[in-house]
Amino acid sequence: MSKSVLVKFHPDDIQVDVKKGISVLEAAISAGVYIDSICGGRGKCGKCKVILKQGEPRVDSKEHLTEDEVSKGYVLACKTHVQDDTEILVPEESRLGLHQILKSSEVVSLGELNPLVRKQYLEIEPPTLEDNVSDLSRVERELEEREICDTCVSLPMLKKISKVLRKKDWKVTLTFADAGRESTVVDIESGDTTDKLYGVAVDIGTTTVVVELVDLTSGQVIDCEADYNKQVMFGEDVLTRILYATEEEKGLSKLKKAIVSTINYLISALAKRNGLRRRDIQFMTAAGNTTMVHLFLGLDPAQIRIDPYIPVANNLPFIRAGETGIKINRSGYVYCLPGRSSYVGGDITADILATNLHKNDELSMLIDVGTNGEVVLGNKDWMVSCSCSAGPAFEGGEVDFGIRATVGAIERVTLTPDLEVKYSTIGNVKPKGICGSGLIDLLAELFMHGAMNKAGQLEETGSKRIREGDEGKEFVVIWSDETNIKKDMVLSEVDIKNIMRTKAAVYASCSVLLKSMNYKFTDIKKLYVAGGFGNYLDVRKSVYLGLLPDVDTDLYSFIGNGAVAGSRLVLLDRSKLEEAKEIVRKMTYIELSVNTMFYNEFTSALFFPHTDINLFPSAKELLA
Amino acid sequence: MSKSVLVKFHPDDIQVDVKKGISVLEAAISAGVYIDSICGGRGKCGKCKVILKQGEPRVDSKEHLTEDEVSKGYVLACKTHVQDDTEILVPEESRLGLHQILKSSEVVSLGELNPLVRKQYLEIEPPTLEDNVSDLSRVERELEEREICDTCVSLPMLKKISKVLRKKDWKVTLTFADAGRESTVVDIESGDTTDKLYGVAVDIGTTTVVVELVDLTSGQVIDCEADYNKQVMFGEDVLTRILYATEEEKGLSKLKKAIVSTINYLISALAKRNGLRRRDIQFMTAAGNTTMVHLFLGLDPAQIRIDPYIPVANNLPFIRAGETGIKINRSGYVYCLPGRSSYVGGDITADILATNLHKNDELSMLIDVGTNGEVVLGNKDWMVSCSCSAGPAFEGGEVDFGIRATVGAIERVTLTPDLEVKYSTIGNVKPKGICGSGLIDLLAELFMHGAMNKAGQLEETGSKRIREGDEGKEFVVIWSDETNIKKDMVLSEVDIKNIMRTKAAVYASCSVLLKSMNYKFTDIKKLYVAGGFGNYLDVRKSVYLGLLPDVDTDLYSFIGNGAVAGSRLVLLDRSKLEEAKEIVRKMTYIELSVNTMFYNEFTSALFFPHTDINLFPSAKELLA
Numbered sequence A, B: 001m002s003k004s005v006l007v008k009f010h011p012d013d014i015q016v017d018v019k020k021g022i023s024v025l026e027a028a029i030s031a032g033v034y035i036d037s038i039c040g041g042r043g044k045c046g047k048c049k050v051i052l053k054q055g056e057p058r059v060d061s062k063e064h065l066t067e068d069e070v071s072k073g074y075v076l077a078c079k080t081h082v083q084d085d086t087e088i089l090v091p092e093e094s095r096l097g098l099h100q101i102l103k104s105s106e107v108v109s110l111g112e113l114n115p116l117v118r119k120q121y122l123e124i125e126p127p128t129l130e131d132n133v134s135d136l137s138r139v140e141r142e143l144e145e146r147e148i149c150d151t152c153v154s155l156p157m158l159k160k161i162s163k164v165l166r167k168k169d170w171k172v173t174l175t176f177a178d179a180g181r182e183s184t185v186v187d188i189e190s191g192d193t194t195d196k197l198y199g200v201a202v203d204i205g206t207t208t209v210v211v212e213l214v215d216l217t218s219g220q221v222i223d224c225e226a227d228y229n230k231q232v233m234f235g236e237d238v239l240t241r242i243l244y245a246t247e248e249e250k251g252l253s254k255l256k257k258a259i260v261s262t263i264n265y266l267i268s269a270l271a272k273r274n275g276l277r278r279r280d281i282q283f284m285t286a287a288g289n290t291t292m293v294h295l296f297l298g299l300d301p302a303q304i305r306i307d308p309y310i311p312v313a314n315n316l317p318f319i320r321a322g323e324t325g326i327k328i329n330r331s332g333y334v335y336c337l338p339g340r341s342s343y344v345g346g347d348i349t350a351d352i353l354a355t356n357l358h359k360n361d362e363l364s365m366l367i368d369v370g371t372n373g374e375v376v377l378g379n380k381d382w383m384v385s386c387s388c389s390a391g392p393a394f395e396g397g398e399v400d401f402g403i404r405a406t407v408g409a410i411e412r413v414t415l416t417p418d419l420e421v422k423y424s425t426i427g428n429v430k431p432k433g434i435c436g437s438g439l440i441d442l443l444a445e446l447f448m449h450g451a452m453n454k455a456g457q458l459e460e461t462g463s464k465r466i467r468e469g470d471e472g473k474e475f476v477v478i479w480s481d482e483t484n485i486k487k488d489m490v491l492s493e494v495d496i497k498n499i500m501r502t503k504a505a506v507y508a509s510c511s512v513l514l515k516s517m518n519y520k521f522t523d524i525k526k527l528y529v530a531g532g533f534g535n536y537l538d539v540r541k542s543v544y545l546g547l548l549p550d551v552d553t554d555l556y557s558f559i560g561n562g563a564v565a566g567s568r569l570v571l572l573d574r575s576k577l578e579e580a581k582e583i584v585r586k587m588t589y590i591e592l593s594v595n596t597m598f599y600n601e602f603t604s605a606l607f608f609p610h611t612d613i614n615l616f617p618s619a620k621e622l623l624a
């Protein structure tokens, strides 16, 4: 038997008993301490730096660490294996603070309240020797009188029916779930409980998970809770997780457990705070990208990343909660919104439901920028979609001081003409790094002030903030004494190149969709921007950089978290379920990875704002 | 922590580690040693006598034991609690030998082979970038081409589909189960496996369980296995088990486990012997009385024994094997044949299916005598049914030397005019006791030779076999030196009274059904006798005693195990499922426990053959 050792994490003072030999990163996962680990613990990203305070662990690699850092006790959490009782300090820059997660969103309002679960109060005739049909038949007889037919009962319900019927004088309330073609009796309770009917709508994001608790009798969202997807520990983006699922032992099952426990934790918190039992929640709808849905249900995601990119399923059946591990009423159902392909998932279907793009007369475009970028173009008659791997440049990846939109992230930047920096951070604390909207602001300001050229190179302006760094030129955003990380916070030309690639991919996606349908940007009459990134975005600055198309800013709507909104719509109105299926049936998917037009568009977009400045008249005007 | 002790059972030399303090009976259950225990371990029946060979157990009661027995070390297994390592000898008379279980039966032959599960071989188009729909959609597309629609997939199937499709070049075989309104994909396998499709048909008897392994491609029964229902340890009849389920801690769950493990054990033995994996078996149909089905599924049986005798359900849904604990393919289904009431269960429906009584033009009667007696009267237009608690007189209960039809049981008896006994035993070994058919023979012979009168009293004939015993007169069937139990084997007048009550109950049931429909015995054109008891029965002798109605013996058919036969019919031909439901819809149930006509009929039948000898013309002739 392997010995167990104690690992203590500072500054939170959380300790955990673990098997000797496991990595500090794994210990952190089991302790619930969030350490940045974009590469999924493969020693490749260098994000998981921690400081060893006590213990003599086995250190497998010192890559990504400067000599100075090594001398200060820095190690990579993923490459350091505990051998004895160990104490670890997780420095600010390696911590995943609690995200500012987009919980709700303003979306189309519900037409009709017609939820996927409903309750029916019944007064059953007590049995006599003359009328001695079974408990179940008595209930069915009563249902038939109300013309509720074709119901199917579950074993757990049969196990309790006898006692429940007799508890409150043959008065009971049945809960039905419409799971596909049949209506299933999910629960039976004594007395009249028709005023209590709940569901949860879930956004299974790659990075964060949002759960809404919904009162299905009123259609109101009662409460909402969000947290990191615990899978973050196993890698930042979907490809890293697919690799983990397919190549690590029990990888898939670990990833499944991580997301299921994230959702369960949030449901449990919501139930507690609102005085409910978890079994009072009878239905869950969820939207996520195709990989997230695969990992959530334990479906093999291997083919998603291998040409020709085939998922196990896009249209999933209703699945009993008990089978998924989700701790609501175990006879209740879980339904994941259908997706279109491996890279245009149920989250995009939810976005479309939330915007009603599929009902618009006019040409509309939806842009969802997250770790991936997905774009949909269309109207009530047709839709085309595509996905580009935007890269996590706007979510803290690929940029040295890039962090997610968490406390301490710079979210707004303006520059004075002599390039002095004015900024604000989330939570008004000392800056830890720059998040997506801050990067857009910063680049646009540098560009507009002539400190960055169209090719993304920094120009000498005389400001001491522009200097030669290790990787070419860099711009000092914050001097070390103002930061929380005791270093100058800089943006290098390498960082700028990465951001440029991301924005080029998004723009090129929009462009390809339009061209393939013979439209121009100016034909667009509605432009929806979705995703956590969206709500903090300055449209004009995004346009100057060439991230978003240069159309009238009035045409833009920010829909925030469309995934949870779309899930909620399906939960509350069963007709939305058919709409969701209709959306994926109707929508064409264009695979960009083999699309030459995309590569041309992408290359042309590798300028600020674009090689063809005429596509960006407002930027042209500004630069004139 | 409680200490564990070792208990060894002789003569089988089986030993088991158990918790200190549990009863010898419980230890025997966990060791798989069968000890008779009609009262379910409540110290009431005195059947569980064993001999203590070593150890110092706590003995809670010496009831039912003679002084002589106590001095020889006899204890009641259920009232003796082990405190240290213990050795126990289980004497012949307390052992449950392996039954001669009626495994198969000659019944209606199958019309059409149209089983509840079927397979479909598919060659799927491999994906390309142009045709990149999901794995599931590819399969569904192929099914649609074959006009197989409205299928629903299970999560376990989705979990494997990706690998299975790619294993043998996109050639796969799907298994479908028709579970209610939908057709469910139960399994997917690589390559063409359409020649392998199996199901099991099960008879869940109160005493014994029979499992047939059926090849669903040919309709042939491949193999058959039978064993005691492990629930026997918890009590002999359904009422004792209901009491155990409702009054003992975890009683229901113990009973459920006992029957599920009995069935699993038999399935596992059949699979092994025939070179199958258990997951190759995709469907199970089962027939049992209403209580057995409740206990099997873990449904609360409490109301079955309480006026007005209401079961949880008579018509059960299809249930996933995984949910029942049955170890066949976990996505496969278990279906229990529908019953009519708490005391006319799915086993009777199976009997009817097996006889085609429900399709007969002529008036037909079905008599199923087991621990209970059930009678059905009717034809293709109508059916009435009833149940009487016949008592276990013919199954080893209520008769001192009565045993089940196991090895060592006397099954045939004839008497010479001077009352010398000629007999044969099952297995041709020394007699251990008398089973049902032996008792019928014996009583009929005594009656015919004038040694027993109509009231069931023994008459002095000069034979030394008729003597005064502890409980009035008795007839010595076997002298002690010929037996295996070292005692004279006797039949007392008390035993005879018990048998008379049983036969009176069965006959009265037949009589009530006829009278309530305004028919006479002579109107019957077909008479089916079912149950383990049936096949050994001498019809004429049963008639002389007034157990079976005095009609032309040519009208009698013995159908043997109708429960397993009916289950098999449903498994092989889905139209039989609808017939089964139609049978229970059509059949009227008459509750005898409150029926005054029944009490009159019963009382009149408390004679051999009957108070009204004219009802038994052939007996009248014989006695004349």
Ligand code: FES
Pocket (backbone or CB within 6 Å): A036, A037, A038, A039, A040, A041, A042, A043, A044, A045, A046, A047, A048, A076, A077, A078, A079
């Ligand atoms: S280097 Fe440790 S997680 Fe990437």
Ligand code: FES
Pocket (backbone or CB within 6 Å): B036, B037, B038, B039, B040, B041, B042, B043, B044, B045, B046, B047, B048, B076, B077, B078, B079
């Ligand atoms: S007396 Fe022990 S089982 Fe009945």
